[in-house]
Amino acid sequence: MAGYILRRLLQAIPVFIGTTFLIYFMVFALPGDPIIALFGDKTPNPAIVAQLRAQYHLDQPFIVQYLIYMGGIFRGDFGISFSGQPVTEILARTFPVTLRLAVIALLIETIAGILVGMIAGLRKGKIFDGTTLAVSLILISLPVFVIAFVAQFVFGVQLGWARTTVGTGAPTQDLILPAFVLASISFAQIVRLTRSSVIETSGLDFVRTAYSKGLGRRRIVPVHILRNSLIPVVTYLATDFGVLLVGATVTEGIFNVPGVGNTLYQAIIRGEGPTVVSFVTVMVLIYLLVNLAVDLLYGLLDPRIRYVK
């Protein structure tokens, strides 16, 4: 087990180098000069542009820029944004907010999704099952910004139950509404995954055996059926956690969450290489770790899966 974990962590090193290289290259290849854009519709003084380009190493060839950046990373220096803040500070400020948002959303979709999916699966073909299928289909079809705007207008503006945007310090109660919005689509996916998985597992031999041994439903459903149905769901949740950390740009924008998605979006628009690459690098690391955690979880859920050295 320990050997397996070590090997996985070592594998992360080339992935890390490869992704930073790719991302850096992509930012580098973005058309247009971000320094010229800093001046807006005014045409800048070429001498100042040249000096600013030198300050951000933008006058160097790509590979030199990349090596300077990587050299900095190993000294804990992730570069400086155009507004003069160290990127490490920006990371430290935004990731906790997005992480809290992601965790709340994940909790909502996991608890609600598995519960509803399980009940629907156990009552296949009944009214509850049909309704669940219909509702989840609707949720899946709706783009997230539609759900976000509607939720913001109804609960924020009209009913006044929640704040329309996230307030200072991003208090957790302000994050609940955006978390529900983020969770809504994944919730529908989890319901469907759990339902079909539960239906499939319910028909397997070992479940019939358990019934014939005289075990009660209270024991069979959680221990035999649910546990064995969760592997696809856990896989999905892990990917989804990554997506929540990375892809909440739209929702964060609508609710004005000072998180990763928002900040990264602005940085891409401005062509701030160090900010973009550092954010994506941290995202890649998180993704790698989450995936490792999931693979380890498989072993706990299904004893047939064993990790050998």
Added chain:
Amino acid sequence: MKIRRYGVSFAALAVASALVLTGCSGGGASTPATNANTTAIITTNGSEPQNPLIPTNTNETGGGKITDNIFAGLVYYDEKGAPVNDMADSIETTDSTTFTIKIKPNEKFTNGEAVTADSFINAWQYGALLSNKQLNSYFFADIEGYSEDADSPLTGLTKVDDLTFTVKLKAPAADFPLRLGYTAFMPLPSVALTDVAAFGENPIGNGPYKLASTGAWQHNVQIDLVVNPDYTGGRKPQNGGLTIKFYASADAQYADLQSNAVDVIDQIPDSAYSTYQSDLGDRAVNQPAAVFQSFTIPGRLPHFSGEEGQLRRQAISEAIDRDTITKVIFEGTRTAASDFTSPVIDGWSDSIEGSDVLKYNADDAKKLWAQADAISPWSGTFQIAYNADGGHQGWVDAVANNLKNNLGIDASGAPSPTFAQVRTAITDRTIQTAFRTGWQADYPGLFNFLGPIYATGAGSNDGDYSNPDFDALLAKGSSETDASAANKDFQDAQSILFKDLPAIPLWYSNVTGGYGTSVSNVHFGWNSVPLYYEITKG
């Protein structure tokens, strides 16, 4: 004004037009409302400043909204854009070249340091020096000693005594005192220049407001300003402070306004263009602003120089139905242009000789185009380049359709993915089409809309336009000592532009905004920013 990208409308303005921030807030002192709560904090929208809060390095609205409220320059602008002395006691000149500036005694920064001639001289020297890489350095270009390609001190600045200094310009500029309200000309305390980076994070100013505490700038969240009790100028706040919340999208701030989570906003998302006036009633704001939109046709394009070029440019201008486009596409949040400046600027006129060329006249357009074809037949496609991240597609397509239908030529938009890409192509002159251009005034004067853009060799003369008669009229206007005589010269200069049409004027952007039920006395300044110090709450 710059980069708030999300919503389309403002993105249009922000990205598009004007990465340039506009001058100060201003306005005469108002009488305090009787029931006003002078401790109430006003909340408003803003965006994360893109640069440290150094006035000479702040060229976008996100930072400008803050620096204009925490610093006080020699003058500020009132609601109509007229300059009012702020730190200045007097600004005098006899030849529009040398200015003697006296500063009011007993003014101080919030750290107790006195505002003196040195506070201005040192700040300006810092801002102008090439190696300091300040985004606003070109504002000092007219002062003697300025160099744009070598470090060179401003020799035109001379200290007379603690409260007096003189400014000597390279050439007469009658509107120089008018420029002094712009952010770039703010004074700095001496501590600023010992550690600029730290100062940019926690600036110390002399304006109507100050930072509530060290670290009041919470990045990407908000900045908290409180009243500066030491400020004695005409912008005395009628409230207890100002909290500027940074929004990532115009939609979010509009939702906050509707739920009373923010008091005043100066940008309506275009998703609400058709509804906000009925949503907000008389709390909605929609008035012309000092923002001029156009597209530029560089003279180097084939068929667009000489007499043929003049005819084609006039034909294109007359083929565009500005009234319909502003009404249908912009829901009345733009005002069709009738000159090259803006209606909020003193000296603006909608009846300058030659301005008929901005009136929609499809028949005449067709005739002019045919005359140009007689000189040299047209071939190819007429394209207008724009950045696709700025919400321009709607109007560009509409203009292209106008040209197609009225001139019978092939016309289309040429989108580029990002603002940076378009600006780079424009700056290095590789662009081979017409392109979208916008200008947001830095200070409320006609010259600011003309000199920097159309004068021969001017900094933002992206179309490389050059006409000696035009240059001569600008110089004449700049050396006048009488403002109305100067404005007359600038109007005459525009008559030449109407013949040559280096850029095709389209419309003026309006400021769209609104405010909540708990605040009153909300007025927007000439530069589209609310006069926060006048606002009362409760």
